[in-house]
Amino acid sequence: MKRLLTLLCLAAGLQAAATPLLETTLVFPTAPLNKPNYRIPAILQAPNGDLLIFAEKRNDGIGDIGNHDIVLKRSRDKGRTWSAEQVIFDDQDATCTDITVGLDRSTGKLWLFFLRDKKRFSCFTSADSGASWQGPVLIHEQVTKPGWDRLVAAKGEEADHSSGGRGAVWARGWAQRYGVGPGNALVQLKSGRLLVPARHREDTGRGRLRSFAHCFFSDDHGATWRLGGTIGEHTSECQLVELANGDVLVVSRNESTEDAPDNLRHLVATSKDGGATWGPLSRAEELLTPRCHGATERLTLAVQHGKNRLLFSSPASPFRQAEHPYGRYNLTVRLSYDEGATWTAGKTIWPHPSAYSDSVVLDDQTVGLVYERGDKGSTHYWDEIHFVRFNLAWLTNGRDCLP
Numbered sequence: 001m002k003r004l005l006t007l008l009c010l011a012a013g014l015q016a017a018a019t020p021l022l023e024t025t026l027v028f029p030t031a032p033l034n035k036p037n038y039r040i041p042a043i044l045q046a047p048n049g050d051l052l053i054f055a056e057k058r059n060d061g062i063g064d065i066g067n068h069d070i071v072l073k074r075s076r077d078k079g080r081t082w083s084a085e086q087v088i089f090d091d092q093d094a095t096c097t098d099i100t101v102g103l104d105r106s107t108g109k110l111w112l113f114f115l116r117d118k119k120r121f122s123c124f125t126s127a128d129s130g131a132s133w134q135g136p137v138l139i140h141e142q143v144t145k146p147g148w149d150r151l152v153a154a155k156g157e158e159a160d161h162s163s164g165g166r167g168a169v170w171a172r173g174w175a176q177r178y179g180v181g182p183g184n185a186l187v188q189l190k191s192g193r194l195l196v197p198a199r200h201r202e203d204t205g206r207g208r209l210r211s212f213a214h215c216f217f218s219d220d221h222g223a224t225w226r227l228g229g230t231i232g233e234h235t236s237e238c239q240l241v242e243l244a245n246g247d248v249l250v251v252s253r254n255e256s257t258e259d260a261p262d263n264l265r266h267l268v269a270t271s272k273d274g275g276a277t278w279g280p281l282s283r284a285e286e287l288l289t290p291r292c293h294g295a296t297e298r299l300t301l302a303v304q305h306g307k308n309r310l311l312f313s314s315p316a317s318p319f320r321q322a323e324h325p326y327g328r329y330n331l332t333v334r335l336s337y338d339e340g341a342t343w344t345a346g347k348t349i350w351p352h353p354s355a356y357s358d359s360v361v362l363d364d365q366t367v368g369l370v371y372e373r374g375d376k377g378s379t380h381y382w383d384e385i386h387f388v389r390f391n392l393a394w395l396t397n398g399r400d401c402l403p
């Protein structure tokens with residue numbers, strides 16, 4: 001009788017896993033005149049099971065520079081409903097940007113990294129699943145080289161640092177831009193190391209500053225941080241994933257002018273020493289991109305669920321079309337069954353204007369994904385932030401599922 005009940009439960013579980021699941025919820029709606037405007041979301045499942053979505057609250061509107069706070073919303077029912085907004089940090093009129101989060105599984109501590117005033121690496125921590133936050137703590141000197149702060153752009157290059165004509169400009173003469181993540185981008189390796197993706201600029205000659213991703217890490221649960229390896233020229237916003245063999249894969253936005261506007265692909269590289277050094281860059285040919293951030297996440301390992309599966313989400317779109325002047329639309333989720341060597345054609349989450357996204361695998365093996373989007377017929381990919389929860393059966397149209 002006990003064996004029969006076990007078999008019946010297993011069959012019911014397999015049937016449930018094979019049933020496609022897709023749920024969607026609006027988390028941050030459009031405000032009048034986009035003031036405030038919520039951008040660059042990150043998502044994390046806290047130790048108590050709650051889902052947390054973080055965002056930049058751009059009080060002045062859609063520009064990349066201005067009065068930006070760090071806020072979160074919480075869900076206790078796997079994303080079906082969301083709490084009121086919780087302010088983590090209001091730094092007066094300063095720009096708090098590039099929210100990057102992660103969990104130390106050993107301590108249960110949540111980490112939130114960001115750029116304070118868009119210039120200095122800083123962080124918060126939480127020991128109570130995000131109910132309260134400690135910080136900010138400045139870690140800038142630990143995770144940068146002194147020369148990076150002293151770089152000066154060539155005359156006229158300041159224009160490269162504009163917000164794309166969307167209402168904000170950089171301070172005059174300000175030449176250097178750092179970045180971290182963004183998204184659920186801190187990874188904890190099997191060794192316990194906490195590894196965080198970041199980026200900076202370097203002078204490649206004649207005062208021309210180019211974008212380079214790098215990483216930093218801690219081997220003492222965040223008591224101290226160390227600068228890791230530089231990843232490669234034209235890399236930028238990126239996320240990391242530990243591969244089954246212990247290597248670390250980085251998937252980066254592509255800032256190359258040679259490949260733009262209609263031949264951009266995300267750039268990838270691997271590290272065999274936990275981020276201390278990185279191998280050569282290559283183009284992930286399936287990962288078409290209009291120059292936008294993409295989210296990378298481990299779904300399963302073969303030793304636990306039969307197959308190695310990775311997830312990747314970003315706008316899969318040409319750079320520009322008449323109805324899409326920014327080139328950011330067709331938010332798509334892809335799978336890799338060979339640890340990032342190749343990727344499936346994927347499935348569209350939202351075919352209309354859409355941009356930054358982030359994902360997390362929940363404790364029931366469903367996927368939570370948060371993303372920016374605008375309405376059909378709009379050119380505004382920045383208007384709203386939505387959440388979707390789906391399973392592998394939905395993503396693969398029933399061709400693959402998890403028990």
